[in-house]
Amino acid sequence: MSSIQIPRRRFLALGAAGFGASLLAGCDRLSESPEVGEFLSSAEGLTYRAQRLLGGSHSLAREYAEADLSPVFKVNGTHMPEGDDYAELVESNFARWRLRIDGLVANPLDLSLQDLRNLPQRTQITRHDCVEGWSAIGKWQGVPLSIVLKRASPLPEARFAVFHCADMYEHALDGTGQYYESIDLIDAFHPQTILAHRLNDGPLSVGHGAPLRLRVERQLGYKQAKYVMRVELAASLEGFGRGKGGFWPDRGYEWYAGI
Numbered sequence: 001m002s003s004i005q006i007p008r009r010r011f012l013a014l015g016a017a018g019f020g021a022s023l024l025a026g027c028d029r030l031s032e033s034p035e036v037g038e039f040l041s042s043a044e045g046l047t048y049r050a051q052r053l054l055g056g057s058h059s060l061a062r063e064y065a066e067a068d069l070s071p072v073f074k075v076n077g078t079h080m081p082e083g084d085d086y087a088e089l090v091e092s093n094f095a096r097w098r099l100r101i102d103g104l105v106a107n108p109l110d111l112s113l114q115d116l117r118n119l120p121q122r123t124q125i126t127r128h129d130c131v132e133g134w135s136a137i138g139k140w141q142g143v144p145l146s147i148v149l150k151r152a153s154p155l156p157e158a159r160f161a162v163f164h165c166a167d168m169y170e171h172a173l174d175g176t177g178q179y180y181e182s183i184d185l186i187d188a189f190h191p192q193t194i195l196a197h198r199l200n201d202g203p204l205s206v207g208h209g210a211p212l213r214l215r216v217e218r219q220l221g222y223k224q225a226k227y228v229m230r231v232e233l234a235a236s237l238e239g240f241g242r243g244k245g246g247f248w249p250d251r252g253y254e255w256y257a258g259i
């Protein structure tokens with residue numbers, strides 16, 4: 001980490017001099033909110049700004065060929081959520097599972113797996129990078145999140161999509177052990193952001209997040225929420241977990257985990 005700290009600070013000084021803020025202001029309405037403005041001027045906001053400035057808000061993560069697929073895609077973090085509720089869902093092959101889309105939307109939705117399969121699909125072969133130092137290339141298929149969100153009609157105040165997961169990752173004393181993640185609406189509407197129900201031409205296994213997990217391809221592994229049960233649109237990340245926008249961000253990792 002220490003090797004990149006000095007150039008980062010220099011870049012931050014450049015950003016403060018004006019070029020970063022003004023360019024970004026032109027490309028998304030998010031930067032107008034005070035909360036996001038504060039974030040953008042922080043050190044972490046630097047990778048977020050840099051990615052959008054240098055790459056453009058809709059630049060694509062690299063996609064690979066079938067020949068590049070990793071022979072094994074490791075299972076990491078939760079291997080199976082605890083509790084009877086999830087076990088029953090597995091037993092019934094997720095027949096009673098529904099994805100809830102709610103929060104700041106005009107039209108909340110409850111979607112079955114079949115509903116999701118009936119929507120337009122996207123397939124992408126991408127590389128997953130975990131902060132623990134391993135990577136794997138996998139082929140994901142699912143519904144672009146943009147398609148689902150458009151059907152739910154986000155309200156103008158919506159700024160973030162929060163993903164609520166089925167796994168209680170840690171029995172934290174303050175009750176914040178539930179796995180969750182969040183992304184801004186730029187990433188939520190990015191063409192490679194999908195709700196994936198297939199990996200490598202088979203249904204998503206329990207280990208990889210069955211029945212549905214997020215793929216947000218320009219960010220690190222821990223953003224790729226598995227066991228997604230509910231997507232809630234929100235104006236702020238306050239009030240979720242410990243307020244930093246994700247299970248790992250609440251524990252010191254960056255919220256915007258750009259690759």
Ligand SMILES: Nc1nc2c(c(=O)[nH]1)N[C@H]1C(S)=C(S)[C@@H](COP(=O)(O)O)O[C@H]1N2
Pocket residue numbers: 073074075076077078129130131165166167169179207208209221222223224225226227
């Ligand atoms: N719900 C949930 N999502 C999660 C995790 C988890 O433990 N629970 N682990 C994260 C981490 S750190 C990584 S690297 C990937 C691992 O996904 P995989 O098991 O499909 O390799 O999922 C991410 N999403």
Ligand SMILES: [Mo]
Pocket residue numbers: 076129130131132221222
């Ligand atoms: Mo990870």
